[in-house]
Amino acid sequence: xxxxxxxxxxxxxxxxxxxxxxxxxxxGINEDRLENYGKxxxxxxxxxxxxxxxxxxxxxxxxxxxxxTPTPLGEGKTATSVSLAQGMGQIGKSAMLTLRQPSMxxxxxxxxxxxxxxxxxxxxxxxxxxxxxxxxHAVTAAHNMLAAMIDNxxxxxxxxxxxxxxxxxxxxxxxxxxxxxxxxxxxxxxxDGVPRETGFDITSASEIMVILSLAKSQQDLQERxxxxxxxxxxxxxxxxxxxxxxxxxxxxxLSDAIHPNLxxxxxxxPALIHAGPFGNxxxxxxxxLADYVGLEHADYVITEAGFGxxxxxxxxxxxxxxxxxxxxxxxxxxxxxxxxxxxxxxxxITPGKPLPPELLEExxxxxxxxxxxxxxHLDIVRSFGxxxxxxxxxxxxxxxxxxxxxxxxxxxxxxxxxxxRGVAEGGRGTVELAEAVVQACEESHEITxxxxxxxxxxxxxQKVAVNVYGADDIELSASARKQLRRFEELGYGKLxxxxxxxxxxxxxxxxxxxxxxxxxxxxREVRLAAGAGYVYAICGTMRTMPGLAKSPAAERIGFxxxxxxTGLF
Numbered sequence: 001x002x003x004x005x006x007x008x009x010x011x012x013x014x015x016x017x018x019x020x021x022x023x024x025x026x027x028g029i030n031e032d033r034l035e036n037y038g039k040x041x042x043x044x045x046x047x048x049x050x051x052x053x054x055x056x057x058x059x060x061x062x063x064x065x066x067x068x069t070p071t072p073l074g075e076g077k078t079a080t081s082v083s084l085a086q087g088m089g090q091i092g093k094s095a096m097l098t099l100r101q102p103s104m105x106x107x108x109x110x111x112x113x114x115x116x117x118x119x120x121x122x123x124x125x126x127x128x129x130x131x132x133x134x135x136x137h138a139v140t141a142a143h144n145m146l147a148a149m150i151d152n153x154x155x156x157x158x159x160x161x162x163x164x165x166x167x168x169x170x171x172x173x174x175x176x177x178x179x180x181x182x183x184x185x186x187x188x189x190x191x192d193g194v195p196r197e198t199g200f201d202i203t204s205a206s207e208i209m210v211i212l213s214l215a216k217s218q219q220d221l222q223e224r225x226x227x228x229x230x231x232x233x234x235x236x237x238x239x240x241x242x243x244x245x246x247x248x249x250x251x252x253x254l255s256d257a258i259h260p261n262l263x264x265x266x267x268x269x270p271a272l273i274h275a276g277p278f279g280n281x282x283x284x285x286x287x288x289l290a291d292y293v294g295l296e297h298a299d300y301v302i303t304e305a306g307f308g309x310x311x312x313x314x315x316x317x318x319x320x321x322x323x324x325x326x327x328x329x330x331x332x333x334x335x336x337x338x339x340x341x342x343x344x345x346x347x348x349i350t351p352g353k354p355l356p357p358e359l360l361e362e363x364x365x366x367x368x369x370x371x372x373x374x375x376x377h378l379d380i381v382r383s384f385g386x387x388x389x390x391x392x393x394x395x396x397x398x399x400x401x402x403x404x405x406x407x408x409x410x411x412x413x414x415x416x417x418x419x420x421r422g423v424a425e426g427g428r429g430t431v432e433l434a435e436a437v438v439q440a441c442e443e444s445h446e447i448t449x450x451x452x453x454x455x456x457x458x459x460x461x462q463k464v465a466v467n468v469y470g471a472d473d474i475e476l477s478a479s480a481r482k483q484l485r486r487f488e489e490l491g492y493g494k495l496x497x498x499x500x501x502x503x504x505x506x507x508x509x510x511x512x513x514x515x516x517x518x519x520x521x522x523x524r525e526v527r528l529a530a531g532a533g534y535v536y537a538i539c540g541t542m543r544t545m546p547g548l549a550k551s552p553a554a555e556r557i558g559f560x561x562x563x564x565x566t567g568l569f
Contacts, residue, residue, distance in 0.1 A: 012125035083120035083422020087430030096298035118423030178547030228531035279306035343370030376515035
């Protein structure tokens with residue numbers, strides 16, 4: 001009888017880790033650049049040499065990992081990223097990972113942690129998913145410091161003439177708590193503040209988190225913090241964090257958080273964990289500074305972009321690469337049998353519930369029926385001038401006939417393809433994928449953006465909707481048109497755009513599977529993230545403070561009799 005496959009936590013807790021100083025030495029990071037947080041985690045201290053020029057001087061290869069449109073369960077981008085880095089080691093290549101830090105909201109909610117899976121994990125798994133070095137808490141404190149200074153300014157006479165109804169800066173917390181989505185503050189006696197409506201978002205949705213991920217230096221960080229627009233005066237002029245004299249304090253609170261965190265995989269590949277921007281309304285990518293450090297020290301740097309190629313990868317190219325000045329050499333497109341079966345439209349996958357039994361039956365026809373989604377994502381990646389490598393993330397419930405369908409479709413589309421079994425086998429299960437990625441990195445290419453800086457904001461939104469998502473057009477509400485016009489009048493017209501939409505469809509409608517055509521994308525509202533440096537369009541309802549499920553993971557997390565953490569997954 002086959003032994004049951006151990007849980008991610010069991011695998012992680014049974015692993016033999018190297019001291020983090022050895023991992024740093026292996027990567028060529030000098031010990032004087034380390035600030036240790038225990039035995040297995042360290043900050044890599046930045047200096048004046050940490051920039052795009054030194055990052056590019058080594059001529060290292062830069063690889064982004066993205067995916068087809070995921071099911072609500074995710075398709076294993078992080079596990080693929082980790083296993084690919086380990087696979088590089090198996091073929092004698094020097095590799096380093098740069099990944100986002102997980103939010104504790106999903107960890108204690110229904111999704112679980114984000115350390116990878118099986119034998120392709122970042123360790124210590126508990127450290128990664130629980131606080132790590134406190135970066136999320138620093139972002140929370142900085143964000144809420146600015147909120148406190150706004151309300152303090154109102155309390156002491158409102159010298160800047162802020163229209164309290166225009167204040168968009170809410171408070172944040174790294175816990176799922178739906179009851180805090182909308183609150184009234186300032187109740188009580190006169191000395192308890194000015195009453196007004198506001199609310200809470202989850203910390204990863206904070207603009208400060210995005211700023212941390214896009215900052216290129218300590219000075220750039222403070223300048224971006226100062227540009228945050230918290231609201232407007234009664235005359236309609238923007239009020240910034242610098243106007244409130246808050247930028248210096250915010251930068252100081254983040255003085256440790258700006259440095260990337262060094263960890264390791266189960267096979268001792270160095271991994272830089274930094275920042276954790278919300279995937280729906282922000283970039284959904286790890287930090288530029290982590291990429292700079294990685295490219296200084298490894299021949300192959302592998303980073304992950306959130307959700308599918310239509311979201312995380314689109315923002316990786318159009319926003320992050322614009323800021324960083326870096327150009328990726330290859331893109332890995334993760335696909336699973338279950339994701340393509342779900343895009344056949346014949347199955348419903350619900351978080352927290354077992355997969356439909358019929359989805360686990362051998363059915364290559366259903367895989368073929370959902371293949372339009374894979375083809376569209378291949379087109380999306382190619383639209384940025386980069387060759388995709390299709391990574392079939394193999395599950396034990398898959399059948400060879402189903403993998404054959406995916407491989408055939410990828411090859412017919414002109415893409416390299418490899419099956420990887422990194423979750424079950426670690427790096428040795430990803431050798432074929434690693435070799436395919438090395439080959440792809442040798443091809444010449446030139447990065448292409450979806451839009452030009454000088455395009456109007458409406459044109460930028462339309463080009464993403466039409467050229468990336470496959471929409472026929474966009475439909476701007478009257479208020480969205482007014483907001484776009486006002487942002488351009490205020491001098492924000494050259495900023496890139498982010499489109500806040502569902503991640504469960506290439507379209508703006510989560511019910512539309514595959515590669516929808518013949519649809520128009522509605523834009524009901526447009527918001528400004530001046531510090532982060534983009535304008536974002538709201539298409540549909542976005543929840544920036546998740547709620548807990550009826551039976552959240554928090555109910556099952558604790559300690560065993562030996563003092564080991566249990567229940568994380």
